[in-house]
Amino acid sequence: MKIGNNGYNQYVNSVRQNQENTHSKGLAKTNETVNEESVTVNISDAAKQLAKAKSADSTAMTPNVEAIKKAVLNGTYNVSPEKIASGMMQAMNNQREYSE
Template sequence: MKIGNGYNNYLNAVRQNQTNAQNKELTTKPGHAEKEESVQVNISDAAKQLAKTNNTELPSAKIEAIKKAVLDGTYEVSPEKISGSMLETMKNQRK
């Protein structure tokens, strides 16, 4: 059975890409920017709404209390709550 040399091929390709990038930087004249193609990005309405809610909400008192308890070493983990939430999340993912 022959084992391929894929990892070495990968490393050689990475090194070649790095060398090519360095050579490209050296050959580009300072002050002369290359013309780049513009890219149009469309953000969905759901993503926009999510961004708004994430940016406007400040950490609540509950979150601050949890952070303080973790730093003090007094935070207690409830395995029942964690496993219940995990099961609920898995059930929702199947839907």
């Protein structure tokens, strides 16, 4: 069975036609300015400290994440089925402990 680009071409042509119809009918979206009320937000010191802690955690993980990304892109990242299975078993055991 031969699959061609005809379906894709029909889709692209219909999108173009819809765009042309929208513009010709004057229904094209315009840049409208909407005046909204402003709201003042105060962030507590505890929330600021939590945000700093979270950003520090993500910054600390960045080298590991970058190393993994490079290994995946290079095709050198090895997946350990044993580690995956062990992690799954540990997660299942943790769920059992919390549910009891």
